[in-house]
Amino acid sequence: MAVKIIESCVNCFACEPVCPSKAIYEAKPHFLVDPKKCTECEGDFPVFQCASICPIEGAILDSLGMEINPPGSLTGIPPEKMAEAMRELQSH
Amino acid sequence: MQLPVLNDAPTSKSGCEASSCGTTENQMDSLPDSIREKVQNHPCYSEDAHHYFARMHVAVAPACNIQCHYCNRKYDCSNESRPGVVSEVLTPDQAVKKTMAVATNIPQMTVLGIAGPGDPLANPERTFETFRRLSLEAPDIKLCVSTNGLALPDAVEELSKHNIDHVTITINCVDPEIGAKIYPWIFWNNKRIKGVKGAKILIEQQQKGLEMLIAKGILVKVNSVMIPGVNDQHLAEVSKVVKAKGAFLHNVMPLISEPEHGTFYGVMGQRGPTPDELQDLQDSCSGDMNMMRHCRQCRADAVGMLGEDRGDEFSLDKIADMDIDYPAAMEKRKVIHQAIQEEMDSKRLEKSTKAAQLKAAAKLTTRPVLMAVATSGQGVINVHFGHAKEFLIYEASPDGVRFISHRKADQYCGGDTSCGDGESVLQVTVRALAGCEAVLCSKVGYEPWEMLENAGIMPNGEHAMEFIEEAVMAVYKEMAAAGKLDDKQKAVRASA
Numbered sequence: 001m002a003v004k005i006i007e008s009c010v011n012c013f014a015c016e017p018v019c020p021s022k023a024i025y026e027a028k029p030h031f032l033v034d035p036k037k038c039t040e041c042e043g044d045f046p047v048f049q050c051a052s053i054c055p056i057e058g059a060i061l062d063s064l065g066m067e068i069n070p071p072g073s074l075t076g077i078p079p080e081k082m083a084e085a086m087r088e089l090q091s092h
Numbered sequence: 093m094q095l096p097v098l099n100d101a102p103t104s105k106s107g108c109e110a111s112s113c114g115t116t117e118n119q120m121d122s123l124p125d126s127i128r129e130k131v132q133n134h135p136c137y138s139e140d141a142h143h144y145f146a147r148m149h150v151a152v153a154p155a156c157n158i159q160c161h162y163c164n165r166k167y168d169c170s171n172e173s174r175p176g177v178v179s180e181v182l183t184p185d186q187a188v189k190k191t192m193a194v195a196t197n198i199p200q201m202t203v204l205g206i207a208g209p210g211d212p213l214a215n216p217e218r219t220f221e222t223f224r225r226l227s228l229e230a231p232d233i234k235l236c237v238s239t240n241g242l243a244l245p246d247a248v249e250e251l252s253k254h255n256i257d258h259v260t261i262t263i264n265c266v267d268p269e270i271g272a273k274i275y276p277w278i279f280w281n282n283k284r285i286k287g288v289k290g291a292k293i294l295i296e297q298q299q300k301g302l303e304m305l306i307a308k309g310i311l312v313k314v315n316s317v318m319i320p321g322v323n324d325q326h327l328a329e330v331s332k333v334v335k336a337k338g339a340f341l342h343n344v345m346p347l348i349s350e351p352e353h354g355t356f357y358g359v360m361g362q363r364g365p366t367p368d369e370l371q372d373l374q375d376s377c378s379g380d381m382n383m384m385r386h387c388r389q390c391r392a393d394a395v396g397m398l399g400e401d402r403g404d405e406f407s408l409d410k411i412a413d414m415d416i417d418y419p420a421a422m423e424k425r426k427v428i429h430q431a432i433q434e435e436m437d438s439k440r441l442e443k444s445t446k447a448a449q450l451k452a453a454a455k456l457t458t459r460p461v462l463m464a465v466a467t468s469g470q471g472v473i474n475v476h477f478g479h480a481k482e483f484l485i486y487e488a489s490p491d492g493v494r495f496i497s498h499r500k501a502d503q504y505c506g507g508d509t510s511c512g513d514g515e516s517v518l519q520v521t522v523r524a525l526a527g528c529e530a531v532l533c534s535k536v537g538y539e540p541w542e543m544l545e546n547a548g549i550m551p552n553g554e555h556a557m558e559f560i561e562e563a564v565m566a567v568y569k570e571m572a573a574a575g576k577l578d579d580k581q582k583a584v585r586a587s588a
Contacts, residue, residue: 012156014156017155018282052279053157055159055165074159074276074277075276076161077356081360082354089352
């Protein structure tokens with residue numbers, strides 16, 4: 001049972017100090033979670049602390065590999081709107 | 093302790109209601125001496141000082157505890173110049189080295205700020221370690237910090253221990269309903285809190301932090317981002333509230349929301365204010381509050397005078413090779429600062445004499461005119477039109493000359509020579525000067541001369557190395573004498 005930080009992490013350090021198990025560490029190219037230490041905050045907090053402060057949608061996965069913060073959940077930008085904006089920019 | 097409240101004297105009912113209007117007085121002249129002394133060499137707090145002194149930010153604070161709709165934490169581009177953007181995050185040790193390297197090589201750098209790229213107070217260890225070391229190792233540098241305010245009440249005690257006598261709080265609203273349209277969430281007491289509930293906590297913390305700082309005698313500037321249709325009608329109220337609590341300066345900045353920045357506002361098509369809308373709001377707040385108009389919304393790792401960024405000269409690999417003897421540098425800096433101060437003092441005296449003369453002289457009845465000025469500092473016209481990265485906009489009227497705003501010549505992206513729609517840099521620049529009737533610079537080339545004339549902007553290279561206010565007034569008088577300003581209908585309203 002452990003969460004996982006993936007490559008979309010922007011290395012903002014926000015999650016590192018809020019982890020109750022000190023499972024998160026700075027690494028290259030991005031922060032990582034030590035799966036042996038991660039408790040998924042069980043016994044400490046009802047919600048994942050790292051995923052509650054992380055500003056990047058999709059950067060942290062739960063133990064099933066699901067995005068804890070799916071697209072649109074943090075920025076409020078509907079995913080289809082984001083896709084449309086990206087298409088628009090790429091066509092330039 | 094309550095700081096003296098500014099502009100308490102009732103404004104005259106006749107003429108312009110804006111407090112800085114009416115004479116050639118600038119923003120700082122209305123400050124009590126005790127505050128002016130504290131900010132006279134601070135480019136971000138004093139309009140006067142920004143012509144002479146430089147600042148730098150060190151990017152030691154990457155984490156943030158809130159999300160704003162004008163911010164995208166994924167962005168990092170060296171061609172971007174706006175808050176929240178940096179090229180490399182520094183450790184406190186690297187930041188201290190960089191600060192001393194810059195202070196040695198740019199002696200007019202007087203201020204070190206921590207402004208991100210996240211929130212400095214959401215990174216208390218890194219931020220305070222940097223401040224602790226600098227107040228010991230480089231005591232001649234002023235330290236300041238800017239924050240969203242969420243963690244401010246808990247940090248006030250620690251802030252007051254260091255050399256920090258200026259704090260900037262970004263306050264975009266005092267109404268949680270409006271706040272919910274700007275802040276989608278905050279991280280608070282181990283939870284992500286969304287919507288009105290989160291915005292309410294943030295606002296309460298900002299106001300509490302503001303009161304606590306004032307009680308400690310720390311100067312507070314308030315920054316607000318003007319978002320049309322969201323908080324534009326509300327910011328005059330914000331201005332009143334923060335002034336009543338003792339903030340000494342209010343800086344209303346335009347929203348930056350290019351779609352390519354990938355922010356909520358950018359992607360959703362929320363526009364920023366036009367220069368006219370921004371100036372109207374600043375003017376309407378200025379009857380109640382001392383307004384700042386020279387902010388450049390700089391990067392969290394900017395280095396140099398406000399209009400420039402010399403960060404590239406001080407990258408980590410470059411400073412590693414520099415040999416810094418700070419005690420020796422401090423001696424040199426002292427001499428240079430003294431000389432700048434004397435120049436500023438004599439100029440201030442000269443300006444008040446000129447203002448008195450202007451008041452005594454027969455008053456013109458001509459309409460106000462906006463002029464653009466190309467300068468790199470020292471308060472003089474000293475930049476070639478084609479080399480100007482930005483222009484300062486002044487308004488000349490029978491009452492004198494006042495600073496209005498700045499406009500970027502090369503927009504936000506410096507990485508390309510033309511915009512997507514094929515417009516040349518020159519065309520963009522000429523368009524950026526819309527509303528101005530003259531542009532004063534040290535020289536103008538043939539091609540831009542013609543383009544400016546066609547756009548109704550008179551190029552003028554005759555006042556190179558002259559003081560800005562004097563040159564603007566001289567050109568204004570020439571225009572008046574030539575009968576160009578008699579048409580009252582043409583441009584009654586200044587539009588910068």
